[in-house]
Amino acid sequence: MKSGVICMSSLLMRLYRLLGNKDRNQQEDYLTEIFAEILEKDGLLLDFLRTLTGISISSMDIREVTTQKTYAKQVDHISDSRPDMMIRFSDRDKPHILFIENKLGTGEGYQQLKRYADHLRSYEADGCQTHLIYITKTYDPKKKSDIIQNGNAATFDQVRWYQIYNWLQGHRSELIDLFLGYMEEIHLNDSRRFVPQDIYAIQHMERLIRMMDACLDGPVEETVTALFNRSTGWTNRFAQLRDYGRYMKQNDQGNFTVINFGFYLTNDEYPLVSILFQVNPKCPNRAGLIQAMNEFVEQNEGWESQDMDDNTSWATIYYDKNLLEFLSAADHIQVVQEHFIARLNELYVLKQQYPNFEWKP
Numbered sequence: 001m002k003s004g005v006i007c008m009s010s011l012l013m014r015l016y017r018l019l020g021n022k023d024r025n026q027q028e029d030y031l032t033e034i035f036a037e038i039l040e041k042d043g044l045l046l047d048f049l050r051t052l053t054g055i056s057i058s059s060m061d062i063r064e065v066t067t068q069k070t071y072a073k074q075v076d077h078i079s080d081s082r083p084d085m086m087i088r089f090s091d092r093d094k095p096h097i098l099f100i101e102n103k104l105g106t107g108e109g110y111q112q113l114k115r116y117a118d119h120l121r122s123y124e125a126d127g128c129q130t131h132l133i134y135i136t137k138t139y140d141p142k143k144k145s146d147i148i149q150n151g152n153a154a155t156f157d158q159v160r161w162y163q164i165y166n167w168l169q170g171h172r173s174e175l176i177d178l179f180l181g182y183m184e185e186i187h188l189n190d191s192r193r194f195v196p197q198d199i200y201a202i203q204h205m206e207r208l209i210r211m212m213d214a215c216l217d218g219p220v221e222e223t224v225t226a227l228f229n230r231s232t233g234w235t236n237r238f239a240q241l242r243d244y245g246r247y248m249k250q251n252d253q254g255n256f257t258v259i260n261f262g263f264y265l266t267n268d269e270y271p272l273v274s275i276l277f278q279v280n281p282k283c284p285n286r287a288g289l290i291q292a293m294n295e296f297v298e299q300n301e302g303w304e305s306q307d308m309d310d311n312t313s314w315a316t317i318y319y320d321k322n323l324l325e326f327l328s329a330a331d332h333i334q335v336v337q338e339h340f341i342a343r344l345n346e347l348y349v350l351k352q353q354y355p356n357f358e359w360k361p
Contacts, residue, residue, distance in 0.1 A: 162190035229360035256283030
């Protein structure tokens, strides 16, 4: 930080860090709660639908705005459904039901939008007009015919977060100003214009990727291969960067568990040097693995856990260290490599203690 310059995160970002600092997966829900509050304000939902969707309505009386409502799975569904937002409103006494799904990094889950459309069809039987809106940070085109099926009459619209940011510029208020500041901090204000920082990053991208790869390859990959078998190919690192905001090497153990290690991008000045061990919700040995993971966290300083009690999420143990902590060394790459090798050896003890979990040989 430069001398004399005060740097302060927005109120909403500080609240998010306070409430969600143990769970990287809560940001979508947090954003939904704020956006739901905004849409309930005078006339904003009506203007949002008229401006950014193809939904045609002449007036609006909002009856209900609910977030994270769970719908029991239907016969042909693999799971329950929980749209981010359900809004019930009327247009000149004609009832409407609107589902909104919000994504920041990852795309939809398996047939997630189709399941939502199926639930909307049950409202149509009660005489409601139904609507589904899919909001994303990145470009994620969908075919309406893949989602709205079986005689469903729902409308389907896709909206990007940068469009919402631009739309909110015309509806300023104290809350919206806070929200706009928060959207800027998490890069939802896609201006579609290059700024000097972008040009600098592009010009130095090859060197940056080469340095990050050096931290993950060489002696680190030799250690991974010796302890856990070979890692996934190089292109997976860019898939993780796009979907999860992290540049990491992945090692799939083939038993519904994965090891990821590399760099986690944050809203702070420095990224995190991170290693994660994760268990798929579908893992048949999930309960036993989670018990082992909990014992591992208790016995190994610096490791933390996340989503261990949520059967719908990847159970995770992880070790985060701010990149700043490595920068006093003469050779930054070497100390990051040594850090990963030490953490991988700690995880190997977990593998040795529980050989019955069908690890890769």
